[in-house]
Amino acid sequence: MHEYKIFLKEKKQIDELMEQGCQIVSVKENLNGAFVQFRPIDEEALDQVNTLRLLTPDSRKYFTNQLRLKRQVKN
Amino acid sequence: MRIPDTKENLWKNFDEVRADLKPKEVMEEVSRCLFCYDAPCTKACPTNINVPSFIKKIASGNMKGAAHVIMEANPMGATCARVCPTEELCEGACVLNDASLPIMIGDLQRHATNWAMKNHEPLFQPGKPNGKTVAIVGSGPAGLSAARELARYGFKVTVYEKKDKAGGLDTYGIVPFRLPQAISLWEVEQVESLGVAIHTNTEVGKDVQVETLMNDFDAVVLAVGMSDVPLLGIPGEDLDGVHDAIQFIEKVKDGHLTDRFIGKRAAVIGAGNTAIDAATCLKRLGAANVSMVYRRSEAEMTAYPFEYAFAKQDGIEFRWLTQPKSFIDDGLGHVARMECVRMKLGEIDASGRRRPEKVKNSEFYMDIDVVVKATGQVRYTSLIEAFGLENDHGIVKVNPETYQTSNPKVYAAGDVIFGNGSGEAMVVAAAEQGKKTARAIQEQMLSRI
Amino acid sequence: MADLSINFAGIKSMNPFWLASGPPTNSGYQVQRAFEAGWGGAVWKTLGDPIVNVTSRFSALHYNGQRVAGFNNIELITDRPLDVNLREIAETKKKFPKQVIIASLMVEPVQEKWHEIVKKVEDVGVDGLELNFGCPHGMAERGMGSASGQVPELVEKQTSWAKEAAETPVIVKLTPNITDITATAYAASQGGADAISLINTINSLMGIDLDTWNTIPNVAGKGTHGGYCGPAVKPIALSMVGECARQTDSNIPISGIGGIGTWRDAAEFMLMGATGLQVCTAAMHHGFRIVEDMIDGLNNYLDEKGLASVMDLVGRSVPKYRDWGDLDLNHRVVARINQDQCIHCNKCHIACEDGAHQCIEMYTDKNGKPALKVREEDCVGCNLCSIVCPVDGAIDMIEKPGEEPMTWNERQALLNTL
Structure with missing residues (x-):
């Protein structure tokens, strides 16, 4: 089992969305994983919502750390 | 060991040298075993006994299971517990060698098989009869091991043994203070209990013809081992007091202890494990002094280091670089002196060891009353020829995968296929070959159905 | 005294x-x-x-x-x-x-x-x-x-x-x-x-x-x-x-x-x-x-x-001595096997394989000797291998640099702000 590979895939998805200027707007965690909603900061593209379903615990840590980082930058 | 002075107290010297582990020793030892995964001890065992498994079973109190694990992998498991050079095999591979002390695997194996001997629990059942028959010539470790496995596969097995008792080397050739005869005979019983017929006092080629075997059985396994010590080819070899080590040990092992060696001066010719067995037996029979006479030096001797150490502990003397030239009688037909010549080591010979060469004018005499020759064993060449098998000076050629000889109906295992110059054959190796031979026969026969 | x-x-x-x-x-x-x-x-x-x-x-x-x-x-x-x-x-x-x-x-x-x-x-x-x-x-x-x-x-x-x-x-x-x-x-x-x-x-x-x-x-x-x-x-x-x-x-x-x-x-x-x-x-x-x-x-x-x-x-x-929620989720340790101390009992391998995260591999090194190696990226730092290892010092748990500390309580508080 190489769970790390799944994490890398999920991390890449998160990074790509972040690089595209998306921010995390909601997180729903349930029995099936973490469902993280990304939306562009850009006002014109507000209707383009991307939801990632994250399976690995490392990804669940990762997006939280990214979220905090963004907050710190903002403040 | 005490120096015996009467026949009565000779016996004590032939009790097993190494004591059984005490129950607390067993518990401490099994608790120390790490239960390695993919364990090197198992890989180092020629029969691949699952050592961690049987040790764990002793620890859990599953003694029958422990004995089963051992005997399943090695039908000579009780013998091997006592005679295996464990420091070169399982114990030598134990990972604890690097951390503390290796587990006493041989002694634990002995503990488990002792339980089986004492409790008479049947460990194995014969297989469903498959209608096929196999004759096995020789009931030593290779033959018995093949017989046990074939019986479990469902073959009808008949074993021919020329001696009075079955077991071969284990019954007759290993000194009793290392391996009591009862251990070997228990292993024979285990094989017989699976319905294997063992005809003792029946020599193939004499009491039963080779042709009969070839006609009456679906397969034949030749597991006759090796024979007596070769003649030295020097004058006086026929004198009284000059013995063959194989025959000498056989008598001791069979319980024929004599008081006629008490106080005698003895010489053993050779320095292999058999020579050491003969020397230590002589000492235990009361010989005043025992010298081992070897034409090469200490470095070339083939005995295991622990055997050599054991001999030194018994007070055996070593005459290195010495070769007997003739035995001289006392005028009454009994050996009294041995003429020897000193040797020196020359160039490397075919065996990879330095060739011993005579030192000119170095002859000298040793006063001796007993000589035991232990310079190797001759082969049963005529029997092998009678089967018409390809061989190299009595070493039967086999396919290393199938143990089939030049006659596909005849298989061979044990010392009879054991080559020159690669040390001494081990019981455990013979047992494994017997197992593999049985498996090969099973596979061949099944593929024909 | x-x-x-x-x-x-x-x-x-x-x-x-x-x-x-x-x-x-x-x-x-x-x-x-x-x-x-x-x-x-x-x-x-x-x-x-x-x-x-x-x-x-x-x-x-x-x-x-x-x-x-x-x-x-x-x-x-x-x-x-x-x-x-x-x-x-x-x-x-x-x-x-x-x-x-x-x-x-x-x-x-x-x-x-x-x-x-x-x-x-x-x-x-x-x-x-x-x-x-x-x-x-x-x-x-x-x-x-x-x-x-x-x-x-x-x-x-x-x-x-x-x-x-x-x-x-x-x-x-x-x-x-x-x-x-x-x-x-x-x-x-x-x-x-x-x-x-x-x-x-x-x-x-x-x-x-x-x-x-x-x-x-x-x-x-x-x-x-x-x-x-x-x-x-x-x-x-x-x-x-x-x-x-x-x-x-x-x-x-x-x-x-x-x-x-x-x-x-x-x-x-x-x-x-x-x-x-x-x-x-x-x-x-x-x-x-x-x-x-x-x-x-x-x-x-x-x-x-x-x-x-x-x-x-x-x-x-x-x-x-705290509640679980006060522990740092970003703290990361991984197992490291010291080859010179290892005695090759393979206990760590089988424990990890059957009881943890399948990240200790058995292999044969270039000298043909058996060896064990941790795939650090898959190691969750659970300690099991170092617990079952019979030789002190053969397996170390090594601290890996990670993100700033964040506890579960802090994480939940952060997510609640969304």
Whole structure:
């Protein structure tokens, strides 16, 4: 089992969305994983919502750390 | 060991040298075993006994299971517990060698098989009869091991043994203070209990013809081992007091202890494990002094280091670089002196060891009353020829995968296929070959159905 | 030489090592031998209405050839009349005025009964009282011991009854046979207890004889549950001590009990908040002489740490004992195998493969030798491999640089802002 590979895939998805200027707007965690909603900061593209379903615990840590980082930058 | 002075107290010297582990020793030892995964001890065992498994079973109190694990992998498991050079095999591979002390695997194996001997629990059942028959010539470790496995596969097995008792080397050739005869005979019983017929006092080629075997059985396994010590080819070899080590040990092992060696001066010719067995037996029979006479030096001797150490502990003397030239009688037909010549080591010979060469004018005499020759064993060449098998000076050629000889109906295992110059054959190796031979026969026969 | 003396709820003791109430403190003869051996105090075997005992009474868990990993008893409180015990307490106290004697008490949950026994034992000069609300067997069926110790109201009430009559400090001994020990610890302090001691023994059945199908131990073919103690219970005791010690609403002194057998165990209990210590099973296993190394070892340890007094240890680890939600999720360690120490038993491989995250690979190195390697990216740092590894130093858990710390509580708070 190489769970790390799944994490890398999920991390890449998160990074790509972040690089595209998306921010995390909601997180729903349930029995099936973490469902993280990304939306562009850009006002014109507000209707383009991307939801990632994250399976690995490392990804669940990762997006939280990214979220905090963004907050710190903002403040 | 005490120096015996009467026949009565000779016996004590032939009790097993190494004591059984005490129950607390067993518990401490099994608790120390790490239960390695993919364990090197198992890989180092020629029969691949699952050592961690049987040790764990002793620890859990599953003694029958422990004995089963051992005997399943090695039908000579009780013998091997006592005679295996464990420091070169399982114990030598134990990972604890690097951390503390290796587990006493041989002694634990002995503990488990002792339980089986004492409790008479049947460990194995014969297989469903498959209608096929196999004759096995020789009931030593290779033959018995093949017989046990074939019986479990469902073959009808008949074993021919020329001696009075079955077991071969284990019954007759290993000194009793290392391996009591009862251990070997228990292993024979285990094989017989699976319905294997063992005809003792029946020599193939004499009491039963080779042709009969070839006609009456679906397969034949030749597991006759090796024979007596070769003649030295020097004058006086026929004198009284000059013995063959194989025959000498056989008598001791069979319980024929004599008081006629008490106080005698003895010489053993050779320095292999058999020579050491003969020397230590002589000492235990009361010989005043025992010298081992070897034409090469200490470095070339083939005995295991622990055997050599054991001999030194018994007070055996070593005459290195010495070769007997003739035995001289006392005028009454009994050996009294041995003429020897000193040797020196020359160039490397075919065996990879330095060739011993005579030192000119170095002859000298040793006063001796007993000589035991232990310079190797001759082969049963005529029997092998009678089967018409390809061989190299009595070493039967086999396919290393199938143990089939030049006659596909005849298989061979044990010392009879054991080559020159690669040390001494081990019981455990013979047992494994017997197992593999049985498996090969099973596979061949099944593929024909 | 550090100062090993303690002040436990006002009771001064030359060292923190007391014998717990139990078979070793059954008589003056034993307690006096213990004091000669160096014990700082003894909690006398529980006094109350004399009972009768059964035979046999003890049993033990032996593990891989090691005797007494755990210990179980179905013995009750003292079976000797109170006046005999009191006479021996007085005599012992006279011979050993510097050593601490605590009277362990157990009577029916009746106010007068508590008043009566407290007065009687204080009259012979004990240094303190320990209320036995803990024994899980026998006495509990008569409404005493853990039967009362499991009901916070009863703990509080009986403590206050004892306190009404007591002039010496009152220690309440708690039973671990309860879901949350802090509830009864709180009740004890509400009842006015000066200190608590924990843990008493844990409900247990040692085993079944596979030949007779009798319980172990058995009394004429029948058995009953007993109280479990000894090395095996130490982690349970330590956690319960820690739970009580980290309660912010109470600073009640704690006497730590449960599997203490060496100075190391002692130091751990003190670091986790115990001011005093009580020992029973180890003394039953090896005799009173074990206290010598407890004292010597603790002394050397304090010197090595540069601490002048054993009291400096008390509670130092308590702030480190937290709720799971306070642990840093970003902290990361991984296993690393030191090839030069590894003996190739492959225990780490099979443990990881079957019991953890399948990240230790067996391979053959360039010299053809077997070797093991951790795939660090898949290692979750669970410690299993280093736990099963039989060679100290062969597997290290290496800290890996990670993100800034973030606890679960912080993470949830962050997500709640969305």
